[in-house]
Amino acid sequence: MWKLNNKKALITGGTKGIGKATLLDFLDLGAEVLFTARNQDEVKYVETDLRKKGHKVKGMSADSARSEDVKKIAFWIKENWNSLDILVNNAGINIRKQAKDYSEEEFRKVLEINLIAPFELSRALYPLLKESGKASIVNVASSAAMQDVGTGTPYAMSKSGLLQQSRSLAVEWAADGIRVNSVSPWFTITPLTESYLHNDERMNAILSNTPLKRVAEAEEISAIISFLAMDKSSFITGQNIVADGGMSISAL
Ligand SMILES: NC(=O)c1ccc[n+]([C@@H]2O[C@H](COP(=O)([O-])OP(=O)(O)OC[C@H]3O[C@@H](n4cnc5c(N)ncnc54)[C@H](OP(=O)(O)O)[C@@H]3O)[C@@H](O)[C@H]2O)c1
Structure with missing residues (x-):
C-alpha cells in the first residue's frame, strides 16, 4: 500500500515545481499519469523525456480555467481509462500586489485558476472518480490560506476557499468512496x-x-501529496496537512 500501482492519476500543472515533483513521485510509485499545463512545448518536452525513460505518461496542453479544456481532459480520461483514482489540483498562480492595485480582471484570474478551476474539474471528473470506488482528490492550497503571509489578498482568499471546498466535498462525496484533502505549503x-x-x-x-530555518524543496511537498493519494491514508478525509517548517506554531 506504499505504492500507487495500477492507479490512474491526473495532475494539473505538471511541468514545473510541485506538480512536476508529484508527477515524478507518482511514476516512481507505479501510477499511470495524465498531466496538464498551458505551455504546449513544455508539456511535450516533459512527456517525451519521461516516455523515453519507459514511464506510462500522457501530457496534455490544457488550461484548467477554460471549460472547453476541462471537457477535453474528462473526455480523454473517459475514453482511455473509464475511471480515475487520483486528482491533484495543483495548478495555481499569483499576482503579487496590494489589494488596492488589483484590476478586476487580475482578481478574477487568480480566483478562476486557484479556486473555481479545482471545483469545476472535481465536478467534471466526479463520475469517473466515483467509478474508481477508492478515489483521492488532493488540493494544493498554501500557508496563505490561514495567515497573512504577504502574498496578496486575492491569492489568500482563493486558497482559503480551496480549503473549505476540500472539506465540504469530502463530506458530500464520502459515500461515493472519494476522499478530499489539502496540502498547505x-x-x-x-x-x-x-x-x-x-x-x-x-x-x-x-x-x-x-x-x-529554510524553505521547502518541491519534493517535500510532493511526498505529502503522494501519501494522501495512496490507500495508506484511507481514513483521512477533509483534512489539511500544513508543511511550513514550524512557521505557524512559532510566535517569536
Ligand atoms: N512554491 C511555493 O512557495 C508555494 C507555496 C504555497 C502554495 N503553492 C501552490 O502550489 C501549487 C504549485 O506551485 P508551484 O510553485 O509549483 O508553481 P509553478 O512552479 O509556477 O508551476 C505551476 C504549474 O502549473 C501550471 N499552470 C499554471 N496555471 C495553469 C492553468 N491555468 N492550467 C493548467 N496549468 C497551469 C504551470 O504551467 P503553465 O504555466 O505552462 O500552465 C506549471 O506547470 C500552486 O497551486 C501554488 O499556489 C506554492
Missing part, C-alpha cells in the same frame, strides 16, 4: 517563487520566522 523553491526568494531581505525575513 509555506515557501517552496519552484519557478513560481524563484525570483521572489532571490531578494535577500525577503528571504531573511522568511527564515527568521521559520523554526527549521
Whole structure:
C-alpha cells in the first residue's frame, strides 16, 4: 500500500515545481499519469523525456480555467481509462500586489485558476472518480490560506476557499468512496517563487520566522501529496496537512 500501482492519476500543472515533483513521485510509485499545463512545448518536452525513460505518461496542453479544456481532459480520461483514482489540483498562480492595485480582471484570474478551476474539474471528473470506488482528490492550497503571509489578498482568499471546498466535498462525496484533502505549503523553491526568494531581505525575513530555518524543496511537498493519494491514508478525509517548517506554531 506504499505504492500507487495500477492507479490512474491526473495532475494539473505538471511541468514545473510541485506538480512536476508529484508527477515524478507518482511514476516512481507505479501510477499511470495524465498531466496538464498551458505551455504546449513544455508539456511535450516533459512527456517525451519521461516516455523515453519507459514511464506510462500522457501530457496534455490544457488550461484548467477554460471549460472547453476541462471537457477535453474528462473526455480523454473517459475514453482511455473509464475511471480515475487520483486528482491533484495543483495548478495555481499569483499576482503579487496590494489589494488596492488589483484590476478586476487580475482578481478574477487568480480566483478562476486557484479556486473555481479545482471545483469545476472535481465536478467534471466526479463520475469517473466515483467509478474508481477508492478515489483521492488532493488540493494544493498554501500557508496563505490561514495567515497573512504577504502574498496578496486575492491569492489568500482563493486558497482559503480551496480549503473549505476540500472539506465540504469530502463530506458530500464520502459515500461515493472519494476522499478530499489539502496540502498547505509555506515557501517552496519552484519557478513560481524563484525570483521572489532571490531578494535577500525577503528571504531573511522568511527564515527568521521559520523554526527549521529554510524553505521547502518541491519534493517535500510532493511526498505529502503522494501519501494522501495512496490507500495508506484511507481514513483521512477533509483534512489539511500544513508543511511550513514550524512557521505557524512559532510566535517569536
Ligand atoms: N512554491 C511555493 O512557495 C508555494 C507555496 C504555497 C502554495 N503553492 C501552490 O502550489 C501549487 C504549485 O506551485 P508551484 O510553485 O509549483 O508553481 P509553478 O512552479 O509556477 O508551476 C505551476 C504549474 O502549473 C501550471 N499552470 C499554471 N496555471 C495553469 C492553468 N491555468 N492550467 C493548467 N496549468 C497551469 C504551470 O504551467 P503553465 O504555466 O505552462 O500552465 C506549471 O506547470 C500552486 O497551486 C501554488 O499556489 C506554492
